[in-house]
Amino acid sequence: MPEGPELHLASLYVNEVCDGVVFTGAVRKSEVSKCPDVPFTCEAYRITATSRGKEVKLTLTPIKSADSKRTVKSGQADQAMDVVFRFGMSGYFRFSAEDELPKHAHLRFYTKEKSCRVLSFVDTRRFGSWQPSGTWQRDRGPCVMFEYSSFRENVVSHLSDRVFDRPVCEVLLNQKYFNGIGNYLRAEILYRLNIPPFVSARSVLESLEVQDSLEKEKAVKHSITGKKKSDKVKEEDETSDLLRMCHMVPLEVVNLGGKGYDPAKADYSGFMSWLQCYAVEGMNCLQDHNGRTMWFKGDPGPMVPKGSRSTRAKILVKKERNDDNADKKKVARSRSESTLKKRPIKQEVTEIKAKDASLSEAGSKKRKTGKTAEETKPRRSRNSGEKAAAGSQRRSGRIAKQNSK
Structure with a gap:
C-alpha cells in the first residue's frame, strides 16, 4: 500500500x-x-x-x-x-x-x-x-514528514488517550496521530530502535517531550567549555526517539525516489535494498489485533494477540507440506507407472498358465476314457419341436390301424 x-x-x-x-x-x-x-x-x-x-x-x-x-x-x-x-x-x-x-x-x-x-x-x-471540492480529512493528524513540530505536539499532548494503551505497532498505524506511517514504515522504525512491537505505546512515548531535544541542541551551544559530544553519543541521541524516527525514516524513502520517480518506469531495486526488516529473510512476523502483518526481530513483547502465529512460519510449513505431498505424488505416480509397465507381462504369463492347465485337463480325461474331451461331452437331446413331431406321427399311425380294422 x-x-x-x-x-x-x-x-x-x-x-x-x-x-x-x-x-x-x-x-x-x-x-x-x-x-x-x-x-x-x-x-x-x-x-x-x-x-x-x-x-x-x-x-x-x-x-x-x-x-x-x-x-x-x-x-x-x-x-x-x-x-x-x-x-x-x-x-x-x-x-x-x-x-x-x-x-x-x-x-x-x-x-x-x-x-x-x-x-x-x-x-x-x-x-x-x-x-x-475536498479538504484534508479532519480525523487525520499533521504529516509526520512536513509538519514535524505539530505532529510531535499532537502525540505528546494526547498520551492520556486510551488508544496509547494498545501495542505500539498498532498505534503507529493510527492516522489521527501518525499520518503517513504504514505497514512497512512501522516495521523499519521499530526495528531501528530495537523496540518490541507488542509493548504498550505509552510506555515507549511517555518519556518524550513536546519539543525535540535534538532541535533544542541546535539552538544552543554544546557546552560552556566548548567540548563536543562524541560521535557515538550523538548517534544514540539521534536514533533513540520514536517520534523523531517517524519523521526521519519516511524522508529517507523520499530521497530514494528523488527526481526519477515515474510509475511507468518504476524501479524498486533501491527500495528493496533499503529495507532492513519488512519482508526481509530471517525476520519474524505476526498478525496484530487488526489482522495486519507485523515484521520484527527478536522478542515480540507481552501484548501479542492470543493464538497469533508467525505468518512466515505458516508459509514455510505449507511449503514443506506441499513438497511432501508432491514427493508422495511422485512416488505414487512412479509406482503406478511401474505397475502399468509390469501388467502386460504379468497378464501374458497368467494367460499361458491358464492355457497349459486346460490342455493338461483335456489330456487326463482322454487317458481315462480313451476319448477326447469333445467326445466325452453328453449328446444334446432333441428339442421340443422334434419330440412333438414324433408323437404326432405315432398317434396318426394308431388311428390308421384302427380304421383299417
Missing part, C-alpha cells in the same frame, strides 16, 4: 509533468468507477499537487481569459477546485499519450494540445478514492 513517502513522490511527479501544461475540457471518469464525478469543465486550466500524510490534493486552476463573463455563461468553471485523493492499495498518477491510456485509468484530465496527453489516476484494485 502506498504510504506517506509514495504519496509525496506522486505529488512531485504531478508538479513535474504538469509544469507549463494547459488542460482543457471536462474531467472524465471511467464507467466502472463508483467514486463521484468531478463537476469541473474549463476551456483552459492548470494542475498543481500537494501532499499531506496519506493524502494528495490536486488543485485545478482556471486560466483567466479576456472575456470572463462569456466563460461563466457557458458553464465553464471560473474558480479553482481541489480534488483530494487517497490511494488505497494500488493508486498512482500517470501522464501518457491519449492512445497509451492505462487500462485502469479511473479519472482523467486532458491537455489542450494537438497531440493530446492525459494525466490519469490509475487504480487497479479500485480501493482508492477522490473527493471533489
